[in-house]
Amino acid sequence: MADETVGMAIAPDLVDRVVWRSDRVRRTRLRLVAVVAAVLVAAGAVPAYVALVPRHQISTGKALAEVGGVEVGYLPQGFGGRPEHIEVKAGPLSGEALRWRGDDGFVQVGVYRTGRRLEDALDLLALNLGPVASEPAKGSDPVAFSDTDEMWVPEPGVALRVTMSASLKGELGKIAEGLSVAWNGDTGGMRVTYLPSGLRATGRAGLQLGGIGRSWSDGTRNVTVEVVHGREALDLDRLRHVPWPTNETLFDVQRVSVGSAAALKGSVSSPDRRMDKGCMVLWVVRPGVGVRIWATTSLAGELLRIAEGVEEVAAGTAASVDGIGVLANLGKSSGGDSMMGHEWSGTTRFWGGRPGEGPYVAVSVYRGLEVETRGWLRQISSAKFRGASVGGVDGTLLTWEDPPRSGAGPLSGRTFLWHPEVGLALAATVVADPADSARAVDDLAHLVRSLRVP
Incomplete structure (x- = not known):
């Protein structure tokens, strides 16, 4: 794929390197954070529960209150009265909260729901919400702004924050463990x-x-x-x-x-x-x-x-197609197309070229009721197709010849299509010179592995 690489302005193995490097950086940072957190806990610099108490979505039985689709299952003694309902902000995030007041101070539980990418603690750190007393040891752990204020992501698109008076800091872990997300949207x-x-x-x-x-x-x-x-x-x-x-x-x-x-x-x-x-x-x-x-x-x-x-839903990556993140650094997009039919729509982005212009890479996102039917595949392509596994994913492989360019022979096209969730189909495409078919197979697998559903 040497000629294709020049046209795309990327190295042949860049997709693989980017995916590997992204995962490696993420793992390395979390390992470093874990070491730092352990040292701070040992030195008494932060409360032990900040690093050691995990945050789980649990069933709490009868809820004491609910805010933003999150049930509150535990409150300290003396805080069972009627709470104040308020609007809250955390950097670019907007949400709602309940605040209880008692003789010992206050307790506040905030819920932030958003369409932006928000999957774990690293996404919270990226928002730069304020000075952090303790970074998380792993993605599911909380971000502690102090020993009375922490925030975490129990599931994509939802962030929870518990804040309280200094006199109640020993109760923070119990309150957090008593929170349960009642619905996903x-x-x-x-x-x-x-x-x-x-x-x-x-x-x-x-x-x-x-x-x-x-x-x-x-x-x-x-x-x-x-x-x-x-x-x-x-x-x-x-x-x-x-x-x-x-x-x-x-x-x-x-x-x-x-x-x-x-x-x-x-x-x-x-x-x-x-x-x-x-x-x-x-x-x-x-x-x-x-x-x-x-x-x-x-x-x-x-x-x-x-x-x-x-x-x-936003992808939260530098490159995306209809909300689906593309981790591969493919350079500048060479354009896009959209299409639709009976009960389905599709969006495609190209890199390196376009159909009929030479080698290219493309990512397509199809949504709707019709994409669940086998007959739909014939609406988008007349290519030969068969069941296959590419990049560790099971799906359908389509193969065809791209029309010849002026003064050149036809190119070999491969598209791998799969359904990561109901009503959603993703397609990764690599079109290359037939002589580079072995490289194209590897590139297709790398591209498939680089796509992320929020």
Whole structure:
């Protein structure tokens, strides 16, 4: 792939080196942090629990309170009264918190939900939220700003922070261990960052009639967030007529807005209006991607707030394609394409060239209901395909010949496609001179390993 490498302005093994180096730097930093933390603990510079008490998502039984979809299972004696609900910020993060006051001071539990990349303690450190008294020994450990203030990431997109008076510092570990995340909000490339208190997930994100959706309920109140991809989400009128479960109709339609996007809000009922089936708000994030939120009528007043909390999930890497991170340093992109069909949409970025222009590398992201069907593959390619394992991942390998360039022969194309989660398909492509086929196989494996789903 020497000629291809020149065209791409990257070394043949750079993808492999970048992935290896990224993992190595991450492991090395955590090892160094662990050594420093151990020395500080031994010297009495920081409380032992900061380095030694892990943070787990646990079941706490009956919750004492809930904030931002996180249950509080333990509070010190004398702090069981009604808390104050406040808005909080931590650098670029916004969230909500509960604050209890007692004779011995205060306790505050904050929850930050965000669409940005937020997977572990290293992501928190990268935000530079303030002086750190103790860095974490591993990614799941907390970042301690003091012995009465620490923050950690129990799951992607959610950060928790516990702050208290100095007189209560011995209780910090117990409070932290008593926190339990009640719901996760990722579905179809979007992240739900707000839901009314008391709701619980009824299952994982899954296939709906018109898209990829997720539901929450407390037995009486229900919310479903559905992400629709493809031609059905080109505009509000088409999105409004995406299939309904049992012949429902949207009545009393109002034109509202969700952020800067125009939206429709109304009540859902049977065609004869004899059955109240809740309320709905829907909007187009961008042509080909839309969101519908369906809730019981008792949550009508919360509908727009839920909608405002729906964000596209960010990759958090220098290069990305529709929210999927590309760790490989491929240089400057040579452009991109987008496409869509019935109930699916796709985004592709190229490096080194484009189809018909010579060797290139590409990453494609496909989302929607239709990508789960085998027939969908024929909508995007007429290439030969077979089951294969590339870069340690099982999926489908497509092979074809790229059209010949002026004065040159055809190139050999390889695309590996797989489904990391429901409603999502990723494709890594390497197009090279047939004489470099062995190198191209290795490059394809490196590219597959470099892709990251937030």
